[in-house]
Amino acid sequence: MGTTTEEMSPEERLRGLARGVLPPDAAASETARRRHLRLTKPPGSLGGLEELGIRLAGMAGACPPPVPGRPAVLVAAGDHGVLGRGVSPWPQEVTAEMVRNFCRGGAAVNALAATVGARVLVLDVGVAAGTEPHPLLRKARVRPGTADLSRGAAMDRREAARAALAGAEAAEELVREGTDLLVTGDMGIGNTTPAACLVAAFTGRPAAEVTGRGTGIDDATLALKVRVVEEALALHGPNPEDPLGTLAAVGGLEHAALAGAILYCAARRVPVVLDGISSCAAALAAAALSPPSSGYMVAGHLSAEPGAAVALKALGLKPLLDLGMRLGEGTGGLLAVPLVRAAARVLSEMATFEEAGVSEG
Numbered sequence: 339m340g341t342t343t344e345e346m347s348p349e350e351r352l353r354g355l356a357r358g359v360l361p362p363d364a365a366a367s368e369t370a371r372r373r374h375l376r377l378t379k380p381p382g383s384l385g386g387l388e389e390l391g392i393r394l395a396g397m398a399g400a401c402p403p404p405v406p407g408r409p410a411v412l413v414a415a416g417d418h419g420v421l422g423r424g425v426s427p428w429p430q431e432v433t434a435e436m437v438r439n440f441c442r443g444g445a446a447v448n449a450l451a452a453t454v455g456a457r458v459l460v461l462d463v464g465v466a467a468g469t470e471p472h473p474l475l476r477k478a479r480v481r482p483g484t485a486d487l488s489r490g491a492a493m494d495r496r497e498a499a500r501a502a503l504a505g506a507e508a509a510e511e512l513v514r515e516g517t518d519l520l521v522t523g524d525m526g527i528g529n530t531t532p533a534a535c536l537v538a539a540f541t542g543r544p545a546a547e548v549t550g551r552g553t554g555i556d557d558a559t560l561a562l563k564v565r566v567v568e569e570a571l572a573l574h575g576p577n578p579e580d581p582l583g584t585l586a587a588v589g590g591l592e593h594a595a596l597a598g599a600i601l602y603c604a605a606r607r608v609p610v611v612l613d614g615i616s617s618c619a620a621a622l623a624a625a626a627l628s629p630p631s632s633g634y635m636v637a638g639h640l641s642a643e644p645g646a647a648v649a650l651k652a653l654g655l656k657p658l659l660d661l662g663m664r665l666g667e668g669t670g671g672l673l674a675v676p677l678v679r680a681a682a683r684v685l686s687e688m689a690t691f692e693e694a695g696v697s698e699g
């Protein structure tokens with residue numbers, strides 16, 4: 339008898355999930371590229387929207403690709419031991435307090451999700467103070483926040499794998515219930531420090547280039563934060579070819595969870611819209627676990643956090659929006675949902691020159 343899913347270790351299950359991701363369908367993308375030339379517009383005139391439509395066709399394996407009608411945002415939340423180094427001006431309690439705010443509908447993510455008609459699901463993978471039960475909240479707390487990554491591993495491999503699987507399970511629930519476009523979001527005071535570590539580890543760029551001001555820190559705190567990221571990288575020497583080890587050493591529980599959610603969606607050919615710096619860091623981990631998964635990622639916006647541009651470049655993704663946003667929660671990703679819908683709708687609803695009786699140039 340073979341090994342059942344229950345008997346497999348979390349790491350084996352995560353590897354299985356990663357193996358299930360197939361590359362987007364190049365033939366469907368090519369059909370979309372050719373269809374764009376026949377639609378009633380000068381070739382290429384819809385710019386990035388055309389490129390996005392071509393990618394969506396590849397993700398769906400069909401041209402025209404379906405117009406996503408049921409978007410959702412998954413907000414993964416966790417706390418960070420590295421906060422003890424003074425890398426953020428905000429107290430740890432804010433993570434749990436904001437989770438409560440998300441559940442009650444009072445946060446920016448709720449306002450923007452309502453604007454684009456997206457469902458909100460919050461995932462507690464490691465909120466130190468704990469969270470109260472709520473219909474919008476899934477509790478899968480792996481540990482009450484990570485350890486200080488500048489002095490030891492943030493977590494162990496098994497914990498990182500369990501957090502990734504928790505993210506995959508939350509995505510599975512959403513997709514089972516009809517979600518056809520996932521936006522990734524995050525909440526975790528201090529999480530721009532592990533995000534910077536992950537971006538540095540996976541791209542090989544120096545700490546000073548990928549570390550930013552997060553929620554808003556002064557020059558002295560930024561200098562300290564860069565040093566903390568440098569110390570962590572020197573301590574662990576994370577190997578980008580061991581993505582789970584890298585997540586465990588210098589990541590956060592919410593980064594691991596989002597990587598798992600991305601992999602699940604990619605395996606199901608569901609497009610994923612990335613939000614800010616933590617989503618970008620998680621996306622690098624997902625792409626390291628499964629290179630074809632980047633084919634299912636859409637960069638919703640460009641976070642003001644400098645590591646985001648570095649990560650997106652490494653992933654080969656161009657951000658759809660650049661509004662100077664740096665909130666996280668999924669906010670910038672949600673604003674890109676109408677663009678994703680528009681890109682698919684162009685391919686399905688526009689008439690060709692022939693159908694419309696319009697002369698070609």
Ligand SMILES: O=C(O)c1ccc[n+]([C@@H]2O[C@H](COP(=O)([O-])O)[C@@H](O)[C@H]2O)c1
Pocket residue numbers: 425426427428524525526527528529530531551552553554613614615616641642643663664665666667
């Ligand atoms: O994603 C972004 O663009 C972004 C940039 C700066 C801060 N954040 C959010 O702020 C928190 C982390 O900031 P910090 O300064 O505490 O590391 C966390 O909850 C993130 O969602 C998010």
Ligand SMILES: Cc1cc2nc[nH]c2cc1C
Pocket residue numbers: 428432436524525526553665666667
């Ligand atoms: C208030 C607040 C809200 C947030 N949302 C995401 N990260 C956040 C950080 C803070 C501090």
